[in-house]
Amino acid sequence: MKEDKGARWFELECVPKEYIFPTEYRPQNLESPVCDSIPVISLANSKAENGHSQPVEEILKASQELGFFQVINHGIPEKTVTDAMNVLKEFFDMQVKDTTTETVPRKKGYIYTNSTDFAKDGVHLWRENFKHPCHPLEECIHLWPDTPTRYQEVIAAYIVEIQKLSTRILEMICEGLGLEQGYFKDTSEVQFLSSNFYPPCPDPSLTLGILPHVDPSLITILYQGGSTGLQVIKDGQWVNVGAIPNAFVVNIGNQLEIISNWKFKSAKHRVVTSTHETRRSIATFVNPSPNCIIEPAKNLVNELEPTLYKASQNLVNELEPALYKPSQYKEYVLHSNAFGDDTAAIQNGLR
Ligand code: OGA
Ligand code: NI
Numbered sequence: 001m002k003e004d005k006g007a008r009w010f011e012l013e014c015v016p017k018e019y020i021f022p023t024e025y026r027p028q029n030l031e032s033p034v035c036d037s038i039p040v041i042s043l044a045n046s047k048a049e050n051g052h053s054q055p056v057e058e059i060l061k062a063s064q065e066l067g068f069f070q071v072i073n074h075g076i077p078e079k080t081v082t083d084a085m086n087v088l089k090e091f092f093d094m095q096v097k098d099t100t101t102e103t104v105p106r107k108k109g110y111i112y113t114n115s116t117d118f119a120k121d122g123v124h125l126w127r128e129n130f131k132h133p134c135h136p137l138e139e140c141i142h143l144w145p146d147t148p149t150r151y152q153e154v155i156a157a158y159i160v161e162i163q164k165l166s167t168r169i170l171e172m173i174c175e176g177l178g179l180e181q182g183y184f185k186d187t188s189e190v191q192f193l194s195s196n197f198y199p200p201c202p203d204p205s206l207t208l209g210i211l212p213h214v215d216p217s218l219i220t221i222l223y224q225g226g227s228t229g230l231q232v233i234k235d236g237q238w239v240n241v242g243a244i245p246n247a248f249v250v251n252i253g254n255q256l257e258i259i260s261n262w263k264f265k266s267a268k269h270r271v272v273t274s275t276h277e278t279r280r281s282i283a284t285f286v287n288p289s290p291n292c293i294i295e296p297a298k299n300l301v302n303e304l305e306p307t308l309y310k311a312s313q314n315l316v317n318e319l320e321p322a323l324y325k326p327s328q329y330k331e332y333v334l335h336s337n338a339f340g341d342d343t344a345a346i347q348n349g350l351r
Contacts, residue, residue: 019123021207132192295324302321
């Protein structure tokens with residue numbers, strides 16, 4: 001292995017052993033074509049003449065069957081998104097100049113982790129990650145990085161748009177599930193940004209960008225800038241989430257799986273690496289506030305009188321007993337160790 005002095009950690013001819021996963025974790029069949037069959041839903045026609053509008057029906061179906069879909073014609077200005085991607089690129093480019101393998105100091109208000117900091121059974125992920133809370137915006141924003149100089153302004157504008165988009169999608173989900181409008185107000189109050197940089201890798205068959213996981217959020221809105229690498233489990237197979245320019249990937253988080261009483265699925269996903277492509281992504285986790293009690297929505301369970309709930313307007317007809325016990329969101333996050341070593345710090349808003 002040749003390692004140039006001053007080169008970035010990933011500029012290598014072979015994968016260093018610290019990044020090689022045991023066989024059972026390694027991505028298989030990377031070469032075989034997997035179809036990109038994630039539903040792509042246009043939000044343009046969200047007004048219905050009779051019954052539910054087309055996007056509502058499509059979102060319902062995708063959330064029930066797969067828990068993953070992409071949205072296009074979402075109304076978010078392209079410039080807001082490209083500005084955010086550019087400022088995050090600048091941020092990562094600034095960090096990678098430091099080629100030491102020491103843990104990067106954790107600053108209040110945000111966490112940057114270089115590639116050596118993530119490990120599963122002692123093996124590092126092939127990525128760098130940067131995350132911080134975004135709620136309440138006016139309190140968090142000053143704790144975000146001030147270099148690049150436009151970081152705070154650009155990311156705040158992005159988050160405001162994501163918040164509007166997620167509210168719109170959640171209102172459609174309310175409509176589809178037959179829940180009153182605004183049902184998700186408290187459970188979607190907190191936004192948390194997590195941005196990833198996955199550089200090209202000399203041998204993608206040995207490494208992973210992110211291990212298989214489900215998100216601990218209500219929903220997650222991800223921008224992947226037309227790059228590949230994200231995969232989701234569909235019928236027991238890993239399938240690629242297609243690279244569609246200017247689309248957002250939406251996935252159902254664990255909390256919405258619970259609230260929907262498992263009518264919606266929170267699908268397992270992962271990121272594989274590429275020999276030639278750099279992947280950058282911005283995930284925004286839309287989360288409940290810490291004290292929220294998360295439990296199946298009362299009118300989606302049949303514990304009282306099933307006939308009362310015969311859901312005439314409800315696209316989800318089968319009502320079952322509650323499959324989950326009520327739990328406070330902060331308890332859930334702590335018990336599931338949702339953010340690994342950073343869970344407690346993140347729980348406390350990184351203050
Ligand atoms: C995540 C995630 C995927 C990606 O941050 O939870 O799944 O493409 N990210 O970065
Ligand atoms: Ni995820």
